[in-house]
Amino acid sequence: MTATRGLEGVVATTSSISSIIDDTLTYVGYNIDDLAQNASFEEVVYLLWHRKLPNKEQLEELRKQLAENASIPNEILEHFKTYPIDKVHPMAALRTAVSLLGLYDEEADNMSDEANYRKAIRLQAKISTIVAAFARIRKGLEPVQPRTDLGFAANFLYMLKGEEPDQTSIEAFNKALVLHADHELNASTFTARVCVATLSDIYSGITAAIGALKGPLHGGANERVMRMLTEIGEPENVESYIREKLANKEKIMGFGHRVYRKGDPRAKHLKEMSRRLTEITGETKWYEMSTKIEEIVTSEKSLPPNVDFYSASVYHCLGIDHDLFTPIFAISRTSGWLAHILEQYENNRLIRPRAEYTGPEKQVFIPIEKRS
Ligand SMILES: CC(=O)SCCNC(=O)CCNC(=O)[C@H](O)C(C)(C)COP(=O)(O)OP(=O)(O)OC[C@H]1O[C@@H](n2cnc3c(N)ncnc32)[C@H](O)[C@@H]1OP(=O)(O)O
Ligand SMILES: O=C([O-])CC(=O)C(=O)O
Structure with missing residues (x-):
């Protein structure tokens, strides 16, 4: 196995x-x-x-x-x-x-x-x-x-x-x-x-x-994306912030996917919504920062944004905590x-996969008073 x-x-x-x-x-x-x-x-x-x-x-x-x-x-x-x-x-x-x-x-x-x-x-x-x-x-x-x-x-x-x-x-x-x-x-x-x-x-x-x-590797990533954008603060800080994270082998939230290779088809809709909403609310810096992050992460790591990336600025513009x-x-x-x-x-059947055992084998039981 x-x-x-x-x-x-x-x-x-x-x-x-x-x-x-x-x-x-x-x-x-x-x-x-x-x-x-x-x-x-x-x-x-x-x-x-x-x-x-x-x-x-x-x-x-x-x-x-x-x-x-x-x-x-x-x-x-x-x-x-x-x-x-x-x-x-x-x-x-x-x-x-x-x-x-x-x-x-x-x-x-x-x-x-x-x-x-x-x-x-x-x-x-x-x-x-x-x-x-x-x-x-x-x-x-x-x-x-x-x-x-x-x-x-x-x-x-x-x-x-x-x-x-x-x-x-x-x-x-x-x-x-x-x-x-x-x-x-x-x-x-x-x-x-x-x-x-x-x-x-x-x-x-x-x-x-x-x-x-x-x-955070699943739905929790969208909140972390907004935390990252807030930490970065301004578009001119994007470059150094993202490059440092990548150099430290840290993950950039909102990028990568287990199944999609070329890109998450939902992201383009959220990106366009982010562009429109940040314009309407006068907070274009969130969109500007997001697109800069996307440029760097895509070129450096070939990792496209997933559904969580642009949804962050969309929800922010809707006034959601x-x-x-x-x-x-x-x-x-x-x-x-x-x-x-x-x-x-x-059409139920119990879901019960197996595990490949990697622990020790054939151990001899030692009574507690004899254990160091
Ligand atoms: C709704 C959703 O759930 S969408 C996903 C939301 N999650 C995120 O946005 C969190 C950030 N992304 C990730 O952690 C991952 O891309 C996942 C969990 C989504 C998919 O992970 P996996 O298919 O298991 O890929 P895994 O984590 O093994 O990464 C493979 C390689 O890509 C790198 N990588 C993957 N995602 C990222 C990222 N976001 N930023 C930087 N590097 C990344 C890994 O460091 C790893 O590099 P290595 O081979 O040099 O060690
Ligand atoms: O399918 C996945 O692994 C994660 C994802 O994008 C989702 O749940 O929407």
């Missing part, structure tokens, strides 16, 4: 949800470029869960279900208020809150297909309310109740800020949600599938996935995680 480090290139399951072939990303066969230009996040959720685009009635029904299920139990809001608020990362709060949410769902352990679908709706609906409520509570603000007349993207921005967002912000945020919704067998999706393949419940699967997304960037990724990716969890249940 020989181990493949990081399971690189290992095909671990079949799936009909999304694919990456020759650096092209599709959801159920629809090119991500088409979806990013044309689809609402709710349409994408429907597509991932049903493997077809909704008609008008089906989309309206899903929108209604998401809006009607967006409120969260008061116990979760009260729980947030007990946290050492300035020490808790919002991803840790989200991971805990999703687990807690399971305690208040009477169907949590009902494994019928119908109950699992109802739970998927509830989780997708409530996750953005959780993130927005935590963001407000930690600032000493009252949480804002979700509205049933707003779409998913608009509702999140409204709950976060307490005022109706403008059309540009809604469109940009919707596009970011579409771009992050699913991505084949990435680390957090694989985590979710491994978890529920034991026939554990959906809340366990999403809690586990949030834990995996939090890491930097430590909420990864929770926002989680809000969108919940749709993909849920699609994969439901697909796993449909």
